[in-house]
C-alpha cells in the first residue's frame with residue numbers, strides 16, 4: 001500500500017483538504033483527499049491555472065499551509081500579475097515563505113530524450129500543497145500512448161512520494177460521448193473536469209474521486225474579481 005506520510009497508509013476514509021473554491025467542496029464530498037494527486041483537466045482557457053492558484057492561496061492565507069507551484073507555461077511574474085487581478089497576493093505570500101514558484105518553463109525546451117518525473121520538491125511534512133501546471137507539454141513529446149502512460153505514472157508517483165496534496169493540470173484533448181480517456185485520468189486519484197460548453201458558460205464536473213461520494217453532475221462556475229466561484233446547486237442546461 002502506498003504511504004502518504006510517515007507511518008500512515010492510504011485508507012478508505014482519507015481526510016479532506018478544503019479546495020479554497022466556493023461551492024466546490026460540497027461537490028467533492030468535503031474537499032481534496034489529503035496526500036493524493038488530483039487531476040484538473042480542461043481545454044485551454046477554462047480556468048485550470050486560476051483554480052490551482054486559488055487552492056494554494058486559500059491554504060496559505062486560511063490554513064497557514066505552504067504551497068509550491070511548478071509552472072510549465074508561464075514565468076512567475078506573469079502568474080503573479082494575473083492572479084493579483086483576481087484578488088490573490090502571491091507576492092506577499094512568497095515574502096512570508098508560504099508560497100514558492102518553481103519555474104519549469106525551460107523544461108519545454110529540453111530535447112526529446114529528457115526523463116520525466118522525480119520532481120525536486122522535498123519534505124514529507126504535512127501542510128504542503130503542490131501544483132504542477134501543466135503536464136501537457138511534457139507528455140506531448142511522447143506521440144505514442146504506450147509511452148505516455150509510464151511518463152505520466154512517473155510524474156504522479158513523484159508527486160505522491162512528497163506526501164503533499166497535489167493538483168496536476170492537463171489539457172483535455174477531445175470531448176463528446178465517445179472520447180477516449182487520457183492516461184492521466186486513470187492514474188490520478190481524482191479528476192476535476194473544466195469545460196466551456198458554450199459562449200460564456202463554464203462548467204465544472206467531478207468525474208472521479210476514489211473512495212468518495214461525489215456530485216458527478218456538471219455545475220456552472222464563474223470567474224469574477226475574486227476568482228472562481230462554483231454554483232454547486234445550479235443545473236447546466238443544454
Ligand SMILES: Nc1ncnc2c1ncn2[C@@H]1O[C@H](COP(=O)(O)OP(=O)(O)OP(=O)(O)O)[C@@H](O)[C@H]1O
Nearest residue numbers: 042043044045046047048049050051085086223224
Ligand atoms: N480578472 C479576470 N476576471 C474575469 N475572468 C478572468 C480574469 N482573468 C482571467 N479570466 C478568465 O480566465 C480564463 C483563463 O483562466 P486560466 O488561465 O486559469 O485557464 P487555463 O485553463 O489555465 O488555460 P491554459 O490551458 O491556456 O493554461 C481567461 O480566458 C479569462 O476568461
Ligand SMILES: [Mg+2]
Nearest residue numbers: 048049073133
Ligand atoms: Mg493555465
